[in-house]
Structure formats: structure tokens, C-alpha cells
Amino acid sequence: MIIILKNNPDKEQLEGLTSWLESQGISVHPTVGASQTVLGLVGDTRRIDVDLISALDFVDSVKRVQEPFKDANRKFHPEDTVIKVGNTQVGGGTMTVMAGPCSVESEEQLLTIARAVKASGATMLRGGAFKPRSSPYSFQGMKIEGIRLLLKAKEETGLPIVSEIMDASQLPLFDNVDVLQVGARNMQNFSLLKALGQTRKPILLKRGLCATYEEWLMSAEYILAGGNPNVILCERGIRTYETYTRNTLDIACVPVLRQLTHLPIVLDPSHAAGKASLIPDMACAAIAAGADGLEIEVHHDPAHARSDGPQALVPEVFDKLMRKLTYIKDAVDRADREIR
Amino acid sequence: MIIILKNNPDKEQLEGLTSWLESQGISVHPTVGASQTVLGLVGDTRRIDVDLISALDFVDSVKRVQEPFKDANRKFHPEDTVIKVGNTQVGGGTMTVMAGPCSVESEEQLLTIARAVKASGATMLRGGAFKPRSSPYSFQGMKIEGIRLLLKAKEETGLPIVSEIMDASQLPLFDNVDVLQVGARNMQNFSLLKALGQTRKPILLKRGLCATYEEWLMSAEYILAGGNPNVILCERGIRTYETYTRNTLDIACVPVLRQLTHLPIVLDPSHAAGKASLIPDMACAAIAAGADGLEIEVHHDPAHARSDGPQALVPEVFDKLMRKLTYIKDAVDRADREIR
């Protein structure tokens, strides 16, 4: 950590700060210039509060040199994390595809879609039972009944299931759900994150609509610090000024997160695009960039879907996309093997 | 609501849609042009799902003409809402000032600040007991003990108190808290909003970091639709590309919300600025724009504050600001009276 002081700091104040920092086990290295004095701090500065020091009236600014996340940090955990989910895994060179409807609507709907996505090669079934909707007047999901139908589809198809949890009080209902999704709007619902840290469930942590990489990783850190190592990061588009697409898919997150963290990375082009016709190209981009997988909305009858119809792929399009993704994944793997 | 169709829609599909809409009590008025057909929908379209219709393959796009919020809508509730809080009120021409520390840290700290802000004319005392922090390693607040100290300060000073609630399970602890604050990160924590809708407590609903006016009002609608009419909106800066300030205070929200809604509007320049030296001018701007009040962080010793020190005003600066605000409020009131 580096502390940049204002011009001509009071000597006594400076000594006070220095001795307080040293009492915290930090060694302090000043650089005195003609117009600026800088303190270099060496030691474990993770618990030093940047805000606290910034507020001192003789301090100009404070800059962190090290990332504030530790359990999620690749520096302290160089190996990729691989997460077992049922008979499959996320990370470690595999291509995870979580596919299914935005909302569970009926047994027939769910089973129709589950069978279709399984036939096309999806590795998990997604489906919303509790739906966070911006309007209180919109369909809020089938709730417990939705979970029951997901479990039925899991039993029939063998696909592990992914579903969104909105509140810690719902945890008992998710006992047999394989992956618990935390939605973008709850990425900083710290009460929920803490509760999930107490479980050992795989958590699919969506990036908040305007969360930075650091904030996102700090939310993962809440879960990891609680003792649950099974966090999968999911980029689903960020909010920008561009309104033609629902959100802007930040494809750079793949190489960025690979460097910063060991956690697996999945992309959700459906929410990012908001329009079915854009999704296949974006999904191909994600796999070519090296993502560990995708979350994709599929519906056999988008015109009658009860939520997010416009962004659902029909099974035929999903099937073709899966075949194209396989070609691209093979090309990437071959390149990574052969070109050194 | 207006439905814009693609070129040459299939006649049968179009009739299907029309008869379905009519069965929902909506009358349909088509405009057929050389290159475009448009359907004008007349009736209560609030429950018609835009997504559902957009997904039809012969539909180009759907545009709402009416706002999707009803209870929060000034059109259906033309009179300004005035909310009673203890011996004071929010809205109705008054200037509410909620002042106090970011976090409650000790009895001495809280009482020192409470006395100071009361002496300067603040109308409520704010203080955080449960603190949402982006890092799990940062100070998370004094929790129940913090609430206890706030109640003590209320007893001594007579100031109503404002404090943040993070989860519905904390509701019993807030029985004697006058105003329950919902933080920006929880603006779309719909479980929490629904629970608050079941109370009759005044709720200070902060705008999410990248929430649109409509999303913000829809979150207010969750509370109002539950039966609780006491919602105060609080702008605290939105996230933009500019990083010099912590957030960008959207001053236009004052006239915009005045037109869209009847709910009172308070601005929080402290979180928006993130730097104490910028706050007074921003507070003056808010009052001149016609806001119903301010939420301002005050700390007698910012350098030792346990959170957000850099954005806290010291009591002397707060006192001068209160005097300046009074001059400006008087000028605005006089202008609104005299100039017609």
C-alpha cells in the first residue's frame, strides 16, 4: 500500500501515523521529494482500511498495490478450481452448458425442454422457480412447485439442476438443487452471501449490473471466506449507455479473471443480448475466448414463455449452436495443445 | 401500448393476437401502412407482459405508452405525499436534514455527533448499525448494540433516527427505529422490499448504483403495493465512467421525480461525492433544485471514523452548511411565492 501525502505534512502527525502503522506490523518506507512525500507500506495491509487513512487531513491519497481478495486470488491459489456437480464438473478444460427455460412454467414445458437440451449435449438444466422481477405485477415464478418440477426433470434426464435462490430463508427448499444461482441484483446481498458461505453447495455467482471485477471477486470472497470453496463466476452483461442490447457482454472478463482468480468462469449471452438472434455468435465468442462454459435460455415456444421470451433459443437453434460450439472448442483445444 | 409488426405479418397470426388481446379486455386499433403495420392498444395494459408479445415472431417491437408503476405514479395520486416521522415530517415544503455518522461506533461518538447535528438544526439522526461492506474483512457494524445506542441518542436528543436494514429477519430489531433505510445494493432485493411493504414504517429507499428512474419507482411500487404508503426516495449518486468522485450525483432526479411521482425526494451528497470538500456545494444545489431534504454524514473525528471517513463533514463545517442552506431555502421559497 502506498500513501501519498500532501505538501509539507506536519512532522508530528507523520510520526503518529508511522508509529500506529508499525504497531500493526507494517513497516513504513518514506520517499521525500521536493513537492511530494510518499510512504511505501510493507507487510499484510489487507486489514488496513483505505478510507480511514484517506481521511487524514495531511494525506492526499492512498493506493493499494495488492488486491483486497485473498481466497479468490490466483496468487495464493495458482491451480484452477474444478467443481464437481453431480456426474459432471465445471472447469478443468470441460465445456459446461447450463440450458433451459428462464422460468419453470409447467411439467410438460420443463420436461420438453429438458429432454431437448440433453439431446443436444447440455450438461446441466437451468430453470427459475423464484423469479426476481422488477415489477411486483409480473409473474414471480412457480416457487416450491417449480423446485419440485426441476427435481422431477433431474430424475428423468439425469441432468444436474441450476436454480436461483433469492433469500437465505429459502435454503431448505434447495437441498437437492445442484447449483444455487445468485442473481445479478443480489450480488451484494451480503446476508445471502454469508448464508451461502456456510453451505458447501456450488454457487453460480452472477456479476452485478454495474459491478467491477474487484467487487465481484469480493462477493465471491464472502462465500469463500465462510468456508464454501465452490464458487462459479457468471458474466451476464453489464449496464452501459448502449440500449440496443439488453446489456453489454464484457468478453474481456475471461482473460482478466483467468489472471486474477482460480475460479471457473461461465458466460450468459442470453441476458446480455436480450435478443435470441444475437446469442449464437456471442456464445461462440465466449468459448473461443476460453470460458469454462455457458448459461443459455432455451424454450420450445418462446412466444408463450412467461418471462424473457425474446431471449430464448428454440431447441433447433440451440442444437445447431451446440454443434458449432463443439467445432470451436475443438479448434481452441487443438491450438492450445499444438502452438507453443 | 403500441405493437409494431414486421413487414407483411401473417393474417392468421395477427387475428390470433388480436382476439387474445380483446379477450383480456383490450381494444386493438391497427394502422396499416405501406411498409409497417402498427397496433394501438387501448385499455388497462399494465398486466400485459411486454416480453411475451415481443417474442412473437411477427412482432418487431412493443412500446409502452404508460408508465408501469401505478401506486407511485403522480398521475393517479396528484397530491404530494407527506410522511410523518416522530415530531417532524418529510415533504410538504419542509427541509429534512438527516445527519450523523456513517457507522455507530460508541456511545460517546454517537452522542457527541447527535448533540452537534441537533444544535445545527438537523431534523433526524442517521447512523449505521448493520453495515453492508464490499469486503468481508471490513468492519460490519455494531449491530444490535448499534441500534441500542441509536435509541439512546434518540431519547436524549429527541431526534427521530434513521438506520439501514439489510434483511427482513432483522425487522424485530427495528421496532423503535423511525425510518428504515434500504441501501443502494439492496434496491432490488425483492424479498426485503416485500417484507417492508407489510409494515407501515417510513422507508428511505436509496437508488441503486445503476438503477433507472423506472426501476427505482418499481422498487418503491413493491413497498407501496404491499400496503405501506410511507416511501421516501433517496438519490445517492449513480455509477458512471468518472472516477474522480465516488459516484455522480444526478441532480436532474429532483425535477424528474417531481413529475413522475408524489413521493418525497431526499439527496445524499456524501455518498455521491466521497470527498468532504465537495459536499457543501452539492447540498446547496440539491436544495435549490427543490429537494425535500438531505442525508449527510457528519463525524467529529473523520480520521478515526471506522467507515467512510473521507466523506464525513466535521460539525463546524456542517453548522456553516446548515446556515447557508437556510439562506438558499428561503430564497427558493420566496421565489416560488413571489414569481408567478
Add this chain to the structure above:
Amino acid sequence: MIIILKNNPDKEQLEGLTSWLESQGISVHPTVGASQTVLGLVGDTRRIDVDLISALDFVDSVKRVQEPFKDANRKFHPEDTVIKVGNTQVGGGTMTVMAGPCSVESEEQLLTIARAVKASGATMLRGGAFKPRSSPYSFQGMKIEGIRLLLKAKEETGLPIVSEIMDASQLPLFDNVDVLQVGARNMQNFSLLKALGQTRKPILLKRGLCATYEEWLMSAEYILAGGNPNVILCERGIRTYETYTRNTLDIACVPVLRQLTHLPIVLDPSHAAGKASLIPDMACAAIAAGADGLEIEVHHDPAHARSDGPQALVPEVFDKLMRKLTYIKDAVDRADREIR
């Protein structure tokens, strides 16, 4: 175009508007509802000024149904545009790679890099002679001498050259430059765009830092409307709140622009990332998404580059990337051929 009127519009005003529109060759179809009247306009509304009508005091809002760009619009020009550049072409299934240094610095530097990128399979040489720099104190490019060196490199390697023009007065210097680049900061320098519309040079039009798709296509329209059909669109990242990368590469632009326009689309991951280590994965994503090509900065000695060193690939890394891109492009082409 659709005009949504306020409640109970004055009959006379409405008739005035209707007859004025009809005098412009537009037919007007009103839909009268209980709470809203809507006018559907049919005809060539491209020259009707939205602002003008919005300002009428009985008008609530005006919505365009058709895009305001015509020459750039795929609806009126369904075939992909293919642009000949020297012995190569942009669009039409090829993979264009414009590679080279950010700035031309010396003959030796430029020739070293030009030979390297040619050997790796680049199809054009890029290099800046006139440099738009945010600081007046930064290196502003070698100017005319830079152009001379680019022409020399073109002569030796046979690669067509791409270089940025900053002002119409520089046009004579660019006589033998194959592709004229318009930088992001000049995307709405309409004086420059109009001048380029008078030439027949291929123009590489970069997206502005916060330009919407529509604004970008309207800037292309300025060039096309002047009579120059040779416009290549180049996405180089947009500005968002995320500061870890220099800009946010908007990968969705590829499928979006494919639908909206017939012009070729090139992506520049170098400026988007700002960090060399992120570029290869982003370049792979662009090709997998279906882009017509890439613009990539390459420097044999980034540490001594006079501008943008951190985002330049060294030739060895560029060479490996080109091989990987070929694998991915082959996979994409094969999928597009085989999967129907």
C-alpha cells in the same frame, strides 16, 4: 413514425399537425383510446424532424419505427459490401488482419515490424503518423515523415497501409495511403466525415468512446451520403465504469451490425484491452463471433514504443495468435458450411 399525444389534445391543433404532415406526403392514421391518442405516420418520414414534433405542447412523445440511416442500412442493400484494398479485400468471408505499431517511430522500427507481421500472415500494415494524444506534451507522431516511411514499408512488403487522418487539410498527404482511419475521438467530426465522403478511399471508421450503434452508423452515413461507398466499421471498445481494462470491447456489435448494415466489421482488441496479455483471447472471440477482421498493435520492443507500449504484442506472440486464429476461422467456416 408514431406520435403519442397528451390527453385530450386540442382538436384544432391536431388538425393543423395532420394537414402539415399530409402536405409533406405523409399519411396520418389516428388511434383514439380512452386515455391516449396515437398517430401512426406512413410514408418517407426520414426527413421529418423528431425534435420539432416532440416540442409541440400537445405531443407526449415521438417514436421512430424505421432507422434514420439509409445508405448504410441492410434493408435497402441486402448484400454484404466487400471493399477492395490493393491486392486484398475486406469482407466477403476473408479474415483481414491490420497489424503494426501504434506509431511510426523510425525506418528500422517500421520495417522490422512490417516484415514480421507479413511473415505471420497479416493482410495490411497499420501505423500512426499523425497521433491524436490527450496531452499536448505527448509525442504527436512523425507526421509527413511517418507517411513516407509507411509508403516505403508498403513498397518493400507489398502490404497495403492503414493510417489515421486527423483533419481534412491532411488529405493530400494520404494520396497513396490505402485505408484512411478515422479515430474514435473524431467519429463525430462532421467536417472531416464530409470531406472523406468526397473521396473514394476506403475509410476505417472507429466507433466513438460512447457512441451508440445508431450514431456510429449515422457517421458512416455522412461518408456514404457523400458518394464514398467504402466504409469499414471498427469497434475498439466503449467507455464504461470498469477501469481494469482500458475500454470494454462490445463483442455483441458483430451480430448486431450484421443485422443492421451491409458494411464490413473489424475489431480492435488492442485499444479495448489496453494490456497485451488480454488481447489474444479477445481476438479469438472476435473471429468466432464472425467479425471480418482485426486491427492489432504489434511492436518488437514494446518497452521502448513511443505510445501505447503496454498494449502491443511482440511478434512471437502475434505469430502464435495468427495460427490460433486460423484454426478458429476454419472451425467457424466449416460449421457455417456444414450445419444448416
Add this chain to the structure above:
Amino acid sequence: MIIILKNNPDKEQLEGLTSWLESQGISVHPTVGASQTVLGLVGDTRRIDVDLISALDFVDSVKRVQEPFKDANRKFHPEDTVIKVGNTQVGGGTMTVMAGPCSVESEEQLLTIARAVKASGATMLRGGAFKPRSSPYSFQGMKIEGIRLLLKAKEETGLPIVSEIMDASQLPLFDNVDVLQVGARNMQNFSLLKALGQTRKPILLKRGLCATYEEWLMSAEYILAGGNPNVILCERGIRTYETYTRNTLDIACVPVLRQLTHLPIVLDPSHAAGKASLIPDMACAAIAAGADGLEIEVHHDPAHARSDGPQALVPEVFDKLMRKLTYIKDAVDRADREIR
């Protein structure tokens, strides 16, 4: 400037960098920690290129401690700049109001508005002769004839005139224009900025749609460094995700720029709001925040304005606003005098 090195930098490379920096007159102060080495640089680092050093492979990052702008920097020029314009001045405690139509449309239109705004107390007349429009099909201004009419209005009313210049080649036409406006889209048109630096004309430099404070001040620096000290900064709203208003007025710019620079600051609520009904409250906010003035669009017949009608105030509303602004300005001045 501070250079943060990667772990275990090569000793020889480090010595190479150190001696090169010392040869540039910079003294280098290393801080060696267990996991990080930091170099503190002391001296005039304004010409050291951050990019160049960042690109060294043993460097992690580089952070500037001092602002890169010098002529615009309050640190080196503590007194407020006051700019004489005709018989009035900008800055120094006055309240400048530049009012008039978006576009000059006819002699009658311009004179009607000029007389009205003068009567209400405006200190300058604004009017566009050359109009930057996003569509090539929109009205592009009356050009030379527009300038002629502005000069006529100036002669009749005595009001100095403000008009936008789009290209250096237009400079001769602006000989008798008092203030030359640089539009938001041209804020980084460096060719134009350099040409304006060679004049001694007052320049009204609008902030780019997504320009940071630093970029904006660097653009001012281009003009100042050329020898022209007469730069007025004008905030006109930045682009954010919120689309209800045309742009988001960044009110915090007033206190921020007061600290960073000595140049006068004017706000343009018309472009920021895009809707006439929002403008008065935003104008009041600007003056309360301490701005040196306002630029406001006024039109006697907005429904027939040829550009930006929806954001023009009618003279009656402008007149009331001017009276309210006077009340607020008086209150602010009185507070600044009396409260210490």
C-alpha cells in the same frame, strides 16, 4: 510519479531504468518490501510517458501523483481567471447567462429572442450558425448568413455573441464573434484546439459526452499551451445508462473544478436535460453550487424551432427563471460573505 515493480525484478533492468530516469533529471527513491518494490520519482515528471514505463516487463503499474495539466492547474495559478467579453466578464463573482436559440433561423427569429433575453437580464446571446448534427439529413445551420445575423443582433442589443466553430478553416468567419464555442463532439479534435490556441479569443470548451475531468482539462491545456489564456469550461451533461434525460448533468463538476483549476465554469442545463420542464430547477442548482454562469436555450416558438425545440425555454419562463436565479445568487453571495 510512482512505479510499482513486479516481484523480484531483474537487478540489471532496474539499474537501467534508474539511470535513464536520472539522465532525465528525475531522482529515484526505491522502497523494497518483502513482496513488492516501489520506486518514488521526484522531479518534473510531466514529460515522462506513463505508457512507456508501464510497458516494461518488470513493471506492474505506474501511478501519477501530480496532475498532467499545468497551465490549467490551480496549484500553479491560484487566482481565479476572469475573462473579459465585450462590456461584461466571465468569472470573478459575476453570473454570466448566455441565452438564445439553438440555431439561428431568420433575422426575425433571432432579433425577437435576442431582445427578450436581454430584457430578462442575459449577459450574452448564444446562437448556432454551423450545427453539428448526428444525421447528414438534418438541418446543418444557416452558416455564414447565420453569423451575419448574429452580428446584427449584437449591434442592435449590445450583447456579446457566442457561436460554435466546427473547423479551423472557419476561423476567419468568426472574427467578430465574441466567444467561440467548441462542441462536446469536438472536445478532442486536437487540430481545432491547436488552432484556437493560436488565437486570443475566449473559448467556451464543452465537456465531451464521456470525457473525464482530466481529459477535459487536458483539452483546455491544448488551448492554453498554445498561448491563449481565455478558456471557459462548460459542463453540458455526460452520457450514462439513464435515458429519461438526454444526458446526466454532473453538478459535482463545480466544486471539483474549483479545486483543480482556475478557469471559469459554466453549466448548460438545456443539453443535459433535453426537456424544457426540467431546466429551471437544474439552473437553480448550478448557481447554488457556485457556477460562474449558465448557457440556456430560449426560443419564442419551440414547436417550430429547426433544432432542439423540446429543450428550449419560452421567453416568459426564461424571465421567471432569471428572477429566481437572482434570488438564489444573492442568497449564496450573502452566505459566502456572512458565514465564516
